[in-house]
Amino acid sequence: MSTSQQGVLPSQTIRQMLSDGRITVTEPVPEGQIQPASLDLRLGNVAYRVRASFLPGGGNTVAERLADFEMHQVDLSGDAVLEKGCVYVVPLMEGLNLPVDINAVANAKSSTGRLDLFTRLITDNGTEFDRVEAGYSGPLYAEISPRSFSVLLRPGMRLNQIRFRQGQVVLSDDELRTMDAQQALVDSEAHIDHGLGFSVDLTPREDGVVGYRAKPHTGLIDLDLIAHYPQAEFWEPVFAPEGRIILDPGAFYILVSREAVHVPPDCAAEMAPYLAMVGEFRVHYAGFFDPGFGHEAAGGKGSRGVLEVRCHEAPFALEHGQIVGRLVYEKMTEVPDILYGKDMGSNYQGQGLKLSKHFKA
DSSP: OOOOOOOEEHHHHHHHHHHHTTTEEEEOOOGGBBBOOEEEEEBOEEEEESSSSOOOTTOHHHHHHHHHEEEEEEEEETTTTTTTTOEEEEEEEEEEEEEEOOOOEEEEHHHHHHEEEEEEEEETTSSSTEEEEEEEEEEEEEEEESSSSOOOEEETTTEEEEEEEEEEBBBOOOHHHHHHHHHSSBBOOOSSSEEEEEEBBBOOOOSSSSEEESSSHHHHHHHHOOOOOOGGGGGGEEEEESEEEEBTTEEEEEEEEEEEEOTTEEEEEEEEEEEEGSSSSEOOOOOOOOOTTOOGTTTTOOEEEEEEEOSSSSOOOEEEEEEEEEEEEEEEESOOOTTTTTTTTTTTOOOOOOOOBBBBB
């Protein structure tokens, strides 16, 4: 299987890859697992508790390296708890048999990132997380490290997703400026510098809240329960009376972008952290924006980007309007046959400041 065009492969091509055996599965794939520009990946039946995160490196399989790091196994088929502060490796139901001209990149799903559930893809011989070399043939694994909340998992749950790419896919700044001039990618003046800049919105809502901070000692979250948990049991509100908040090292925050953006149907996008020189924090663990995100063709009128923020070494003063991330646009080989939002009943189309779907509104 190969396409003549360069770009990100759409939903209809992903279906063909499944049919052709370029994507292998141990269980049949339900339709909802295929996204406009990506495929959700499903957890298998066992989790390996490991003493450290690792990459196998060239010439090594993940299974071989697990023998060096495994502490014990957790059977996921019996509603298993993955505990906060621990690291686990889980074989996935999907594997790959990629052509030599197709590579892949993975990222946590949006709800995963909003729970501070640190999730990365690992492959045999891998020297980077979340990257799959062109022509890779072999199994896939998820490294999972709950950072703020312990979670209850079962086989088949989908924590991360994978996007397939052929050739040069990233739009240049000049191409972005042209696109913005034609269809206004953002609802304000576009800040384009190696992508479309995202800034933080610290304007209070009617209740004065500008964001949320994860509480340090909470109960368990069952990832199958939607709109179930009271916000106040897991999150404390964040206020910014002077248009500024002080980020505490180690704390996890949910904030929102000042800009409302959209992704045209013939593009996908990835949220990338801004340069480390602007501050000791990381923004946005879950970085895929599907074709149609916030776009009028998919029932949107621009959507804010939810920012998952963790401060590192020192307290940091974050100011309203400060640029904290950038949206890198990628071209599709063709428009997907489903779009984010209208065709999918998507949870976050047209969003503002919003916690993950597991919490009551």
